[in-house]
Amino acid sequence: MGLLSSGVCSSLLPSNTCKITHLSSFNHKFGNYSLGPTTSGDCQSGKFEAFSRGVGKGKRGSSLRVKSAVDVDKVVETNESFSGEEGSGTYYDAIIIGSGIGGLVAATQLAVKGAKVLVLEKYIIPGGSSGFYERDGYKFDVGSSVMFGFSDKGNLNLITQALAAVGCKIDVIPDPTTVHFHLPDNLSVRVHREYSDFVSELVGKFPHEKEGILKFYGECWKIFNSLNSLELKSLEEPIYLFGQFFKKPIECLTLAYYLPQNAGDIARKYIKDPQLLCFIDAECFIVSTVNSLQTPMINASMVLCDRHFGGINYPVGGVGEIAKSLAKGLVKKGSEILYKANVTNIMVDNGKAVGVKLSDGRKFYSKTIISNATRWDTFGKLLERKHLPKEEENFQKTYVKAPSFLSIHMGIKAEILPSDTDCHHFVLEDDWKNLEKPYGSIFLSIPTVLDSSLAPEGRHILHIFTTSSIEDWEGLSRKDYEAKKELVADKIITRLEKKLFPGLKSAIVFKEVGTPKTHRRYLARDSGTYGPMPRNIPKGLLGMPFNTTGINGLYCVGDSCFPGQGVIAVAFSGVMCAHRVGADLGLEKKSPVLDAALLQLLGWLRTLA
Ligand SMILES: NC(=O)c1ccc[n+]([C@@H]2O[C@H](COP(=O)([O-])OP(=O)(O)OC[C@H]3O[C@@H](n4cnc5c(N)ncnc54)[C@H](O)[C@@H]3O)[C@@H](O)[C@H]2O)c1
Numbered sequence: 001m002g003l004l005s006s007g008v009c010s011s012l013l014p015s016n017t018c019k020i021t022h023l024s025s026f027n028h029k030f031g032n033y034s035l036g037p038t039t040s041g042d043c044q045s046g047k048f049e050a051f052s053r054g055v056g057k058g059k060r061g062s063s064l065r066v067k068s069a070v071d072v073d074k075v076v077e078t079n080e081s082f083s084g085e086e087g088s089g090t091y092y093d094a095i096i097i098g099s100g101i102g103g104l105v106a107a108t109q110l111a112v113k114g115a116k117v118l119v120l121e122k123y124i125i126p127g128g129s130s131g132f133y134e135r136d137g138y139k140f141d142v143g144s145s146v147m148f149g150f151s152d153k154g155n156l157n158l159i160t161q162a163l164a165a166v167g168c169k170i171d172v173i174p175d176p177t178t179v180h181f182h183l184p185d186n187l188s189v190r191v192h193r194e195y196s197d198f199v200s201e202l203v204g205k206f207p208h209e210k211e212g213i214l215k216f217y218g219e220c221w222k223i224f225n226s227l228n229s230l231e232l233k234s235l236e237e238p239i240y241l242f243g244q245f246f247k248k249p250i251e252c253l254t255l256a257y258y259l260p261q262n263a264g265d266i267a268r269k270y271i272k273d274p275q276l277l278c279f280i281d282a283e284c285f286i287v288s289t290v291n292s293l294q295t296p297m298i299n300a301s302m303v304l305c306d307r308h309f310g311g312i313n314y315p316v317g318g319v320g321e322i323a324k325s326l327a328k329g330l331v332k333k334g335s336e337i338l339y340k341a342n343v344t345n346i347m348v349d350n351g352k353a354v355g356v357k358l359s360d361g362r363k364f365y366s367k368t369i370i371s372n373a374t375r376w377d378t379f380g381k382l383l384e385r386k387h388l389p390k391e392e393e394n395f396q397k398t399y400v401k402a403p404s405f406l407s408i409h410m411g412i413k414a415e416i417l418p419s420d421t422d423c424h425h426f427v428l429e430d431d432w433k434n435l436e437k438p439y440g441s442i443f444l445s446i447p448t449v450l451d452s453s454l455a456p457e458g459r460h461i462l463h464i465f466t467t468s469s470i471e472d473w474e475g476l477s478r479k480d481y482e483a484k485k486e487l488v489a490d491k492i493i494t495r496l497e498k499k500l501f502p503g504l505k506s507a508i509v510f511k512e513v514g515t516p517k518t519h520r521r522y523l524a525r526d527s528g529t530y531g532p533m534p535r536n537i538p539k540g541l542l543g544m545p546f547n548t549t550g551i552n553g554l555y556c557v558g559d560s561c562f563p564g565q566g567v568i569a570v571a572f573s574g575v576m577c578a579h580r581v582g583a584d585l586g587l588e589k590k591s592p593v594l595d596a597a598l599l600q601l602l603g604w605l606r607t608l609a
């Protein structure tokens with residue numbers, strides 16, 4: 001049995017420092033294996049927890065389980081001396097509505113710059129879509145378990161960097177296969193961590209398209225390498241932006257060239273085989289919920305390459321550890337986070353956002369307000385209609401709410417899974433036309449393949465999700481709603497049983513079904529939406545708004561900002577937002593004249609989208 005240092009800002013550990021370690025020496029296939037002692041021991045406690053696994057055989061041997069690093073109850077109590085309410089005399093530099101990864105990255109980055117920040121979160125723990133919940137000994141990720149940006153190299157490992165900024169590191173487990181596609185006509189493709197292995201597998205399926213495959217993915221690499229060479233900050237801050245153009249002109253011009261382009265058009269320049277083009281659609285769909293013709297080329301390049309460059313790395317203890325660490329790091333930097341704090345109004349005075357009001361009547365004031373709620377929630381619910389800026393009207397013309405998801409969280413007997421099962425699967429059985437239809441394709445994550453500590457011994461977690469719209473679930477009586485959940489979930493599980501795991505139903509020991517209404521309720525997202533998606537064919541990323549809004553002092557962060565959906569994407573939006581807000585607060589360099597010119601130029605460019 002090997003040893004792995006555990007604990008994300010663990011309450012078990014005496015030190016306040018947290019850590020990320022790459023568990024490099026592991027055998028990714030099933031069966032028992034050992035993890036060697038980790039080397040990055042900067043969680044200075046020196047306390048280690050034993051960790052080993054026997055996933056395929058459902059064994060854990062004599063290992064101890066990696067402990068959930070911080071208990072939820074402790075997170076709720078963030079700061080004993082909290083006193084930021086109206087009348088307390090506390091006036092913040094920034095109030096952040098929501099503690100999704102976008103909000104937390106913005107908050108921590110600002111706190112590091114010296115700002116006094118208050119995060120207000122409606123729910124009882126941080127993380128939003130990247131949160132977790134525990135039931136019957138299982139620790140479920142609320143959303144996706146595919147983590148980009150968690151490597152130890154390059155400039156795009158934004159999750160690693162965000163944690164490091166507040167002195168945190170988390171142990172991660174490299175995922176050898178980003179996703180295993182199970183597609184019509186029995187097309188099965190594994191996206192291996194090694195780029196050359198992935199390309200060989202794809203070329204093996206489409207030998208006549210070898211050149212097209214190399215050219216398309218090669219163009220993605222050109223963009224990725226440009227992105228990866230830049231220092232990433234706010235594209236709305238001219239001193240930084242012009243500085244980057246000066247330092248890296250070719251890379252910036254490359255990005256400017258691809259900014260208005262979509263992946264599907266570029267794929268079609270090189271690839272003719274209709275089935276391969278459908279595969280590229282599926283590649284894009286899993287990260288953008290739309291086909292390749294609607295997926296911005298920069299976003300596609302980011303995910304299609306980072307999975308090989310930095311790789312997909314799963315945080316030990318589950319995705320929820322990221323938000324918990326960021327929240328702890330924030331408090332360590334002297335800022336505050338308050339849970340069960342439901343913001344109902346953004347207060348605007350003389351055209352400037354000045355504070356927020358909670359559902360229990362409390363009021364908080366601040367120099368700037370940053371909303372991590374979606375733009376539909378921010379401008380549709382938190383502000384009076386009269387405050388809807390023209391820019392937001394335009395945004396709502398260009399983008400619509402993507403559907404939500406039906407999610408099934410299950411605990412199953414481990415022996416039902418073949419020993420070489422991958423962690424992530426995407427299933428579309430018969431007809432490519434169903435790719436984007438509700439319930440058409442199925443996403444499946446089995447995070448216990450990587451971290452067996454998330455489930456009781458001898459069990460696996462299956463997180464199954466498929467697109468579904470809120471309209472499908474409204475107007476039902478409680479009884480009909482429950483019955484429909486069972487029926488729809490049963491159909492999805494039957495499909496997986498047929499396609500992937502015979503006998504699956506008989507192996508289920510725990511099952512909980514969430515609908516778009518669940519997402520709306522717990523994530524406070526209008527219609528439970530997954531994020532914005534283009535109404536028509538977009539001009540790449542050109543129409544996506546950044547962080548400033550038409551209301552002075554109000555900023556947005558998260559997936560309804562550039563560059564869109566995705567944990568790493570919202571982390572970038574958090575970095576950009578903190579930089580822009582930092583400049584406006586006088587914590588970063590700023591040029592008011594250049595600001596006005598750039599913001600006007602960017603606003604005009606968006607009207608072309
Ligand atoms: N929807 C999913 O199933 C899912 C799953 C995994 C990852 N993701 C990714 O996460 C991204 C979203 O991240 P994000 O940072 O933009 O946002 P988020 O939706 O994850 O977090 C927003 C947070 O704000 C809080 N909030 C909203 N309104 C509030 C209010 N009025 N008062 C107080 N708190 C409020 C919510 O409770 C939530 O914690 C998505 O784009 C997606 O790619 C989504």
Ligand SMILES: CC(C)=CCC/C(C)=C/C=C/C(C)=C/C=C/C(C)=C/C=C/C=C(C)/C=C/C=C(C)/C=C/C=C(\C)CCC=C(C)C
Pocket residue numbers: 144145146148179227230232235244252255256259286287288298299300302303424425426443444445563564565566567568569572605
């Ligand atoms: C301004 C102007 C005009 C110009 C300028 C030019 C320049 C310089 C530019 C620049 C740019 C930049 C920097 C950009 C950046 C970008 C980025 C970073 C991006 C990113 C992106 C990302 C993304 C999109 C991601 C996503 C992801 C996702 C969504 C994921 C998901 C997942 C899932 C769902 C899972 C699946 C599962 C299974 C299969 C199971």
